[in-house]
Amino acid sequence: MSRILPYLDESPLAADVLSRAQIALTDLDGTLLGLGGSVLIDAAGAPALTTVTAITEVNKAGFEVVVCTGRNRIQAGEVSRILGWSSFIAELGCIIMYDRREPAEYLLGDWPEGMLLEDETPHQAMTRYGALRVLTEAFPGKIEEHDPWHTDREVTHVLRGNIDRAAAQEALDTLEVPIAIIDNGIVHPPRHTLVDVEEVHVYHLVPKGTSKEAAIRVLLERRGLTPDEAVAIGDSATDVEMMNAAALGILVNNALKDPKVLAATEGFDTIVATRAERGDGWAEFAHAWLAARGR
Ligand SMILES: [Mg+2]
Structure with missing residues (x-):
């Protein structure tokens, strides 16, 4: 220790x-x-x-x-x-x-005013701005939503998989909204659809500055x-x-x-x-x- x-x-x-x-x-x-x-x-x-x-x-x-x-x-x-x-x-x-x-x-931390459509949650906005798309494109088969814990979220996304966090952050930094990816450690989900992933991590997508x-x-x-x-x-x-x-x-x-x-x-x-x-x-x-x- x-x-x-x-x-x-x-x-x-x-x-x-x-x-x-x-x-x-x-x-x-x-x-x-x-x-x-x-x-x-x-x-x-x-x-x-x-x-x-x-x-x-x-x-x-x-x-x-x-x-x-x-x-x-x-x-x-x-x-x-x-x-x-x-x-x-x-x-x-x-x-x-x-x-x-x-x-x-x-x-919402560093998000400027006006990033949300009417009645849109920040969680929905992250999807609309392409946060999930850029990650699944950069790491096919290696990242997915952390089903069933991904539901009913209003701001952050919770994902699972095994990806290079720094590279994922670079992919997110190409988007119009500032989003950070946090690695919250290893989990053992009873099932997943990841491809050739032995060690599964949980990741959170959060507005930068929160x-x-x-x-x-x-x-x-x-x-x-x-x-x-x-x-x-x-x-x-x-x-x-x-x-x-x-x-x-x-x-x-x-x-x-x-x-x-x-x-x-x-x-x-x-x-x-x-x-x-x-x-x-x-x-x-x-x-x-x-x-x-x-x-
Ligand atoms: Mg705890």
């Missing part, structure tokens, strides 16, 4: 930030949710109430938690509703819902809060990036197994790790927050 992070329970910085933290931004998969996306299991996958009990205590204390995820608006909204939370950030920071009963706000971090900054400002009053918890390299917008970043312990995540923490002195993994690590964070705030 190239880098040792302090543990949450032994960090003076963590105790200090948690004592004034007004809001927590949380990733879902691999962080709050355990194996199979369940919140009703422990880190090993056995049925357990550890995480939901911690959520209940945070909700009773009236602390605000905001889901910040790559999932789409419908999925993120359903999860937030079930957990008793109102605001959330979906599609990697491209959608903010201040209240899940209100209309969505899209964040990020979870940028979305959090917008949401905090709208709430009248500063990053100094925010903590962020996650398990991936994109979650580390969102920790730029919070006074304290927390990685659940399973994140420490990923060298890419540890590399992403280089240069940060505001990130700590939980001792427990996944939802158990989230519960560890929740109890530290409640204790630091005297609850």
